[in-house]
Amino acid sequence: xxxxxxGPGSTTSTGSHAARTGGRFLARARNxxxxxxxxxxxxxxxxxxxxxxxxxxxxxxxQHIDYVLHLLDGNAVGAGDTFTEEGQDILACRWIDTAAxxxxxxxGPYDLSRMPGGGYDTAYIHAPFYYVTxxxxxxxGSALGVDGDLVNVMRFSSVLWWALFVGIAWRxxxxxxxxxxxxxxxxxxxAASPVILxxxxxxxxxxxxxxxxxxxxxxxxxxxxxxxxxxxxVLIAAVAVAIKSTNVTMxxxxxxxxxxxxxxxxxxxxxxxxxxxxxPLLAIVAxxxxxxxxxxxxxxxxxxxxxxxxxxxxxxxxxxxxxxxPMWLISSMDAFFTPINPEFYDTTLTGDTARLVAVLTDxxxxxxxxxxxxxxxxxxxxxxxxxxxxxxxxFVPMLLIIVNYEAVNIFVLITSRYGLSLVPAALAIGLTMxxxxxxxxxxAAVAVASAAGMAHTMLT
Numbered sequence: 001x002x003x004x005x006x007g008p009g010s011t012t013s014t015g016s017h018a019a020r021t022g023g024r025f026l027a028r029a030r031n032x033x034x035x036x037x038x039x040x041x042x043x044x045x046x047x048x049x050x051x052x053x054x055x056x057x058x059x060x061x062x063q064h065i066d067y068v069l070h071l072l073d074g075n076a077v078g079a080g081d082t083f084t085e086e087g088q089d090i091l092a093c094r095w096i097d098t099a100a101x102x103x104x105x106x107x108g109p110y111d112l113s114r115m116p117g118g119g120y121d122t123a124y125i126h127a128p129f130y131y132v133t134x135x136x137x138x139x140x141g142s143a144l145g146v147d148g149d150l151v152n153v154m155r156f157s158s159v160l161w162w163a164l165f166v167g168i169a170w171r172x173x174x175x176x177x178x179x180x181x182x183x184x185x186x187x188x189x190x191a192a193s194p195v196i197l198x199x200x201x202x203x204x205x206x207x208x209x210x211x212x213x214x215x216x217x218x219x220x221x222x223x224x225x226x227x228x229x230x231x232x233x234v235l236i237a238a239v240a241v242a243i244k245s246t247n248v249t250m251x252x253x254x255x256x257x258x259x260x261x262x263x264x265x266x267x268x269x270x271x272x273x274x275x276x277x278x279x280p281l282l283a284i285v286a287x288x289x290x291x292x293x294x295x296x297x298x299x300x301x302x303x304x305x306x307x308x309x310x311x312x313x314x315x316x317x318x319x320x321x322x323x324x325x326p327m328w329l330i331s332s333m334d335a336f337f338t339p340i341n342p343e344f345y346d347t348t349l350t351g352d353t354a355r356l357v358a359v360l361t362d363x364x365x366x367x368x369x370x371x372x373x374x375x376x377x378x379x380x381x382x383x384x385x386x387x388x389x390x391x392x393x394x395f396v397p398m399l400l401i402i403v404n405y406e407a408v409n410i411f412v413l414i415t416s417r418y419g420l421s422l423v424p425a426a427l428a429i430g431l432t433m434x435x436x437x438x439x440x441x442x443x444a445a446v447a448v449a450s451a452a453g454m455a456h457t458m459l460t
Contacts, residue, residue, distance in 0.1 A: 038184040042191035049201040055097035057202040063123040064203045077124045078305025118314035129243045130205040133157040161207040168214040178431045185447035192450035193361035195340040212240035212247045213421035220254045241294045250421035256388035264379045319410035329398045336393035336419030353453045368430025375433045
């Protein structure tokens with residue numbers, strides 16, 4: 001018999017169900033406070049930078065803006081295309097931060113040959129997928145009657161990519177058991193890095209690296225646990241490479257992660273056991289073939305769009321190398337080990353505070369990643385992921401240099417930002433070791449101080 005007041009229709013049963021439902025809602029609300037707080041505070045930091053930063057970034061921003069303008073005119077961009085008239089106006093009127101004066105008045109007349117890259121839009125190497133977001137933002141701004149050149153409106157679209165990253169990273173952190181407030185502090189300290197702050201407040205497709213890297217890492221972890229089909233992992237890899245080719249860096253890391261997990265599971269003693277079994281081999285081959293097909297497909301499309309031989313584009317001619325120099329490989333070896341090392345500081349981030357935050361975030365990231373890997377359990381996903389990141393950071397920059405030279409006889413210095421897609425995985429590894437309460441409090445204090453210091457730097 002049921003005790004009085006415990007039957008299906010009793011008010012006590014209904015009340016208990018309501019209490020449980022309300023409790024779950026409150027628990028979800030409390031868990032989301034950290035996520036929303038991190039997103040709102042970091043987005044506000046980016047909006048502040050967009051509001052006060054008028055020049056164009058020297059990280060090829062004019063090339064990316066002009067690509068958007070070509071799309072808005074209904075044209076695809078190919079090798080040989082030059083800056084649009086509006087692009088020339090934006091370049092002359094805003095000019096490039098830290099560069100020498102253009103020497104042409106705002107409003108013209110203009111001389112394309114005196115412009116960066118001889119006036120050619122060198123962003124043609126990229127597929128148009130990323131550029132749809134700033135283009136839609138520009139159309140929305142125009143429809144709303146926003147005055148001016150709409151560059152700031154385009155820049156706001158980068159904050160949307162940041163929001164996408166934060167959402168995926170939050171799920172990634174949960175997958176690895178990172179404390180919610182540690183995850184929020186990790187997002188905050190990353191946003192305070194001058195590299196990330198400058199990247200997500202201008203028009204450039206480097207903003208795709210963090211969400212792509214986070215999505216690939218999360219997908220790899222869940223595939224490894226049997227919670228995600230291979231087709232989804234391959235699809236995410238295809239999208240990542242399609243929106244920006246250098247995101248292949250994290251695809252390579254995922255392949256190494258799959259191989260490392262195989263070794264952890266077999267503890268190989270003979271050379272045959274080092275070879276991957278059917279499941280990991282299929283994943284590695286699928287990732288490699290997909291990346292190659294996506295890259296080849298865009299190469300074919302590029303060939304149809306070009307109006308001149310890409311090797312005749314002035315910027316490409318400046319990269320031409322008659323012979324291979326082995327020292328190139330040495331010069332690139334450390335590029336991905338410090339992926340948030342600033343190439344420059346814009347005019348709103350001058351002073352000792354910005355440089356101190358840059359050092360803390362850059363070297364702090366690699367230190368946390370190493371500690372997280374060392375403290376992780378033997379045979380864990382975290383250790384395999386750390387191995388994959390280390391191998392990728394060491395060999396991929398050299399691989400990219402060799403591929404560039406063998407393909408088109410050019411040497412392009414591999415910079416840290418080409419490794420940005422590795423950052424989400426590195427951050428997640430590092431955050432797994434911040435577990436004791438004093439460590440969580442100290443890390444949160446560093447994050448808040450870094451963000452506050454950068455905001456103060458921009459406002460003074």
